[in-house]
Amino acid sequence: LRILVLGSAAGGGLPQWNCACANCSSARAGRLKPRSQSSIAASADGERWLLVNATPDVRSQIEANPQLHPRSRVRGSPIADVILTSADIDCVAGLLTLREMRSFRVHAARPVLDALARNPILRMSVTPQRALALDEPFEAAGLVVTPFAVPGKPPLWLEGEAAPDPADAIGLELRKGGRRVVYVPGCAAVTESLSSRVEGASALFFDGAFWRDDEMLALGLGERTGRAMGHVSLSGPDGALARLGGLKVGRKLLIHVNNSNPALDPTSAEAGLVRRAGFEIPEDGQEIAP
Amino acid sequence: LRILVLGSAAGGGLPQWNCACANCSSARAGRLKPRSQSSIAASADGERWLLVNATPDVRSQIEANPQLHPRSRVRGSPIADVILTSADIDCVAGLLTLREMRSFRVHAARPVLDALARNPILRMSVTPQRALALDEPFEAAGLVVTPFAVPGKPPLWLEGEAAPDPADAIGLELRKGGRRVVYVPGCAAVTESLSSRVEGASALFFDGAFWRDDEMLALGLGERTGRAMGHVSLSGPDGALARLGGLKVGRKLLIHVNNSNPALDPTSAEAGLVRRAGFEIPEDGQEIAP
Numbered sequence: 001l002r003i004l005v006l007g008s009a010a011g012g013g014l015p016q017w018n019c020a021c022a023n024c025s026s027a028r029a030g031r032l033k034p035r036s037q038s039s040i041a042a043s044a045d046g047e048r049w050l051l052v053n054a055t056p057d058v059r060s061q062i063e064a065n066p067q068l069h070p071r072s073r074v075r076g077s078p079i080a081d082v083i084l085t086s087a088d089i090d091c092v093a094g095l096l097t098l099r100e101m102r103s104f105r106v107h108a109a110r111p112v113l114d115a116l117a118r119n120p121i122l123r124m125s126v127t128p129q130r131a132l133a134l135d136e137p138f139e140a141a142g143l144v145v146t147p148f149a150v151p152g153k154p155p156l157w158l159e160g161e162a163a164p165d166p167a168d169a170i171g172l173e174l175r176k177g178g179r180r181v182v183y184v185p186g187c188a189a190v191t192e193s194l195s196s197r198v199e200g201a202s203a204l205f206f207d208g209a210f211w212r213d214d215e216m217l218a219l220g221l222g223e224r225t226g227r228a229m230g231h232v233s234l235s236g237p238d239g240a241l242a243r244l245g246g247l248k249v250g251r252k253l254l255i256h257v258n259n260s261n262p263a264l265d266p267t268s269a270e271a272g273l274v275r276r277a278g279f280e281i282p283e284d285g286q287e288i289a290p
Numbered sequence: 291l292r293i294l295v296l297g298s299a300a301g302g303g304l305p306q307w308n309c310a311c312a313n314c315s316s317a318r319a320g321r322l323k324p325r326s327q328s329s330i331a332a333s334a335d336g337e338r339w340l341l342v343n344a345t346p347d348v349r350s351q352i353e354a355n356p357q358l359h360p361r362s363r364v365r366g367s368p369i370a371d372v373i374l375t376s377a378d379i380d381c382v383a384g385l386l387t388l389r390e391m392r393s394f395r396v397h398a399a400r401p402v403l404d405a406l407a408r409n410p411i412l413r414m415s416v417t418p419q420r421a422l423a424l425d426e427p428f429e430a431a432g433l434v435v436t437p438f439a440v441p442g443k444p445p446l447w448l449e450g451e452a453a454p455d456p457a458d459a460i461g462l463e464l465r466k467g468g469r470r471v472v473y474v475p476g477c478a479a480v481t482e483s484l485s486s487r488v489e490g491a492s493a494l495f496f497d498g499a500f501w502r503d504d505e506m507l508a509l510g511l512g513e514r515t516g517r518a519m520g521h522v523s524l525s526g527p528d529g530a531l532a533r534l535g536g537l538k539v540g541r542k543l544l545i546h547v548n549n550s551n552p553a554l555d556p557t558s559a560e561a562g563l564v565r566r567a568g569f570e571i572p573e574d575g576q577e578i579a580p
Contacts, residue, residue: 096346098308
């Protein structure tokens with residue numbers, strides 16, 4: 001079971017095109033490593049790969065990782081399956097890049113597939129497709145994948161288009177033999193059921209978007225709280241560090257870390273607290289074999 | 291009048307995510323410079339910039355070019371205007387990246403704006419907008435811009451959605467003082483009216499997608515001819531080199547060059563013919579001051 005971190009940042013990436021906050025400025029100055037938008041690839045054999053989400057950065061993410069380069073002389077790709085965990089722009093926009101003689105299937109929950117299939121610019125990008133059902137395991141790239149609902153919300157661009165659905169935001173459990181990885185790139189609250197699922201996993205990748213809930217407002221970068229955007233904070237008594245830090249998990253990793261998050265600077269106090277809670281923030285291109 | 295080449299490749303870029311043709315393989319091996327998807331930025335003063343088309347690569351194109359970095363401490367961008375020359379995915383998908391506290395206006399022809407405004411995932415990306423009218427000059431980033439129709443077609447994703455319109459594909463004339471640049475990233479035929487417009491320009495950037503019309507079929511990379519995709523070939527008696535090579539133009543540059551085009555390899559016979567016809571193929575990041 002190999003997990004390749006394609007991107008570890010939240011929407012916008014680090015740096016973000018129009019952001020000059022401390023972290024984005026440090027990234028442009030070479031003091032912080034740049035990070036692309038949150039995505040992993042997973043494989044049982046290193047030959048066929050599962051791509052989890054298709055971010056706007058997918059073209060550069062594929063080029064930066066030879067594991068995902070085409071091997072034939074004409075058109076082809078080791079990407080055998082794509083799973084979308086939500087219809088967020090940051091999870092689906094890359095489908096517009098993955099065009100022309102594709103060989104993969106797109107797996108997503110019914111509300112996500114339907115929203116994409118209704119959309120003229122995206123509809124060609126979700127063929128062939130397969131609707132996944134919550135808590136029903138299926139096979140993808142040699143792995144057994146179990147999707148499960150997490151607290152979340154439909155993306156902004158679909159608000160008012162359809163009724164909220166438990167499958168608007170999902171996490172994935174990826175299994176091979178006795179190894180089990182839990183991947184949760186967006187999550188609005190750490191519930192008891194989530195904690196039980198995570199307990200004993202070989203690795204956990206969890207939503208590290210914001211350090212605190214009013215982070216975007218405090219920095220003048222946005223007008224909504226983390227929770228309003230579907231993300232639990234890292235800090236605080238109900239935060240991810242407190243609620244997940246005590247669980248017995250082989251490796252705990254934060255992904256989908258927003259450029260506003262002070263923990264991205266390894267010299268910050270917040271980064272120290274992340275480490276003390278047993279979490280690491282992987283770099284783009286890092287491969288984990290849990 | 292400064293022109294910054296953000297990308298010089300056609301849709302897919304060089305290398306393309308799923309392509310292992312000779313050029314894409316050479317790019318991965320470091321023998322050819324990589325190229326992102328076709329786009330330029332233009333400016334009268336180096337402070338405010340006009341972005342022509344928003345490609346799927348726009349995030350890395352902005353990061354690769356400090357001219358386009360934000361200058362304030364929070365959110366901002368020197369990009370003051372965006373013009374879309376068609377509704378092709380390669381021209382508009384980057385709008386999904388240029389989100390959050392934007393400061394630019396989107397200029398495009400009415401059929402393009404309408405198609406985007408009808409589309410749920412894109413509609414928020416075209417506000418504020420301004421419909422441009424063919425042959426009517428307007429001001430953008432300190433330049434006088436005149437859009438004009440070129441032979442073309444609506445994009446694949448809109449086929450059957452609306453009647454073909456002369457403004458489905460446009461070229462741009464950018465003027466400052468006595469300097470005049472003609473930018474035509476996609477063009478199905480070189481007409482007399484196009485040649486007259488190009489004659490005497492300070493610089494021409496022209497569609498160099500394909501060397502020959504059946505290139506994609508011959509290489510096993512696709513099933514359509516260049517012309518069916520809206521692109522005149524470089525070679526042949528009606529090709530761009532023959533029809534434009536004799537015109538008096540300060541600098542002639544090819545952009546929107548497809549990864550299948552043998553002229554991308556500077557050691558090829560075709561590259562020699564391009565140079566002999568007076569054309570150059572600029573590199574990503576090259577700045578031209580015509």
